[in-house]
Amino acid sequence: MLPTRLAGIAARRAFLMQRHIPSNANTTAMSATVRWIHRSQAALSHDDSKPDPVANAEGFDFNRIGLVGGGKMSEAIIEGFVTEKLIQPEKISVYDVSRKRLDYLMKTFGVQASSSLAAACKDSDLVIIAVKPQNLTQKLWTQLRANLDPKSVVLSIVAGIPMSNFVESTGNKRVVRTMPNTPATIQQGMTVWACTDHVSVSQRNSVAKFLSSLGEQHFVHDEQYLDMATAVSGSGPGYVLLILEALIDAAVHLGFARNVASKLVLQTVSGTTTLAMKSGLHPAILRNSVTSPGGTTASALYVLEQGRFRTVLADSFWSAYRRSLELGHMDSNVGPGRSRHDAHETDSHKK
Ligand SMILES: NC(=O)c1ccc[n+]([C@@H]2O[C@H](COP(=O)([O-])OP(=O)(O)OC[C@H]3O[C@@H](n4cnc5c(N)ncnc54)[C@H](OP(=O)(O)O)[C@@H]3O)[C@@H](O)[C@H]2O)c1
Secondary structure, eight states, rough: OOOOHHHHHHHHHHHHHHHOOOOTOOOOHHHHHHHHHHHHHHHSSOOTTOOOTTTTTTTTTSEEEEOOSSHHHHHHHOOOOOOOTSSSSGGEEOOOHHHHHHHHHHHHHHHHEOSHHHHHHHHOOOEEEEEEGGGGGHHHHHHHHOOOEEEEEEEEEOOTHHHHHHHHHHHOEEEEEEEEOOGGHHHHHHHEEEEEEOOOHHHHHHHHHHHHHHHHEEOOTTTTTHHHHHHIIIIIHHHHHHHHHHHHHHHHHHTTTHHHHHHHHHHHHHHHHHHHHOOOHHHHHHHTTTTTTTTTTHHHHHHHTTTTTHHHHHHHHHHHHHHHHTTTTOOOOOOOTTBBBHHHHHHHHHH
């Protein structure tokens, strides 16, 4: 039976896409959009009484998937697998310390709730580690080492923990490190990922397929971009939400009712983002086009620059990057005024 939650996801997806179809969208983007909406409508109209076939599994190497940790990100991952029909839900086993959480995931998606880490790992050719970094304790590493099949691929979404830690602590050489973000919960995420040389080409393709079910994905050869991506896209939704909140509060300060302020701000940010994405133009060109000499926008931009808007954003990225390095017990003395100003160059020279 298709859980009701999935019909909701398909409807939400179709709604989001319909809202974002620009009148001048190019043919390729348009046909992708139409295909997406058709898939969503098919999911809505299908017969609940019959089991769903696994439609997109061709070229997907993983036959059984184990998840360690069943929190927010795991829920997004399960949604991606199930909505994109990459694998049947009953072939996904989840282990979480919270029985309540397991019951919820089982009821919502039809996945298997494992009573132990060993049960989640058993026969799984892809094991996803989705606990908080502080929960990766010695006890958990030991359990992973004892229960992981050396042939399985271990995929981590844990912020800051390098692939070498997984190789050394679990003995498993096929490691994928990813940095997703929370818009993955509506399949609008951005995931950056890297993997060890032991992950085969077809396994990489399957990982790319899986990550595409969460939104956009981007592979990097050099793992240090994962710590940078943590600062940009991983933590990014937090900064964007703070900016949205500040813009709404500023509009309320001017005198708008809060619901009107929210509508104006959300549509302005969403519309401008879509404009930048669809036009392919650099934001500076688009910004110049709305900045009349001596006008209102020029006035506001002057105040933002006076408040060091760009530098504050850059400093916040460096701070998150340093924190990600700290979580992985790496040298975090990077950034302007630090001993490693150009982190990338320094690390490349080290090799
Ligand atoms: N949320 C984000 O924006 C985001 C973005 C990118 C990456 N990440 C990464 O994704 C990972 C998961 O984040 P999340 O937001 O999904 O966290 P979360 O909602 O707290 O989920 C983690 C789950 O793992 C459970 N858990 C703790 N120890 C465990 C153990 N030994 N075995 C099995 N389950 C255990 C937790 O239970 P309790 O709550 O009872 O401890 C919780 O249900 C983190 O490493 C984070 O760095 C998160």
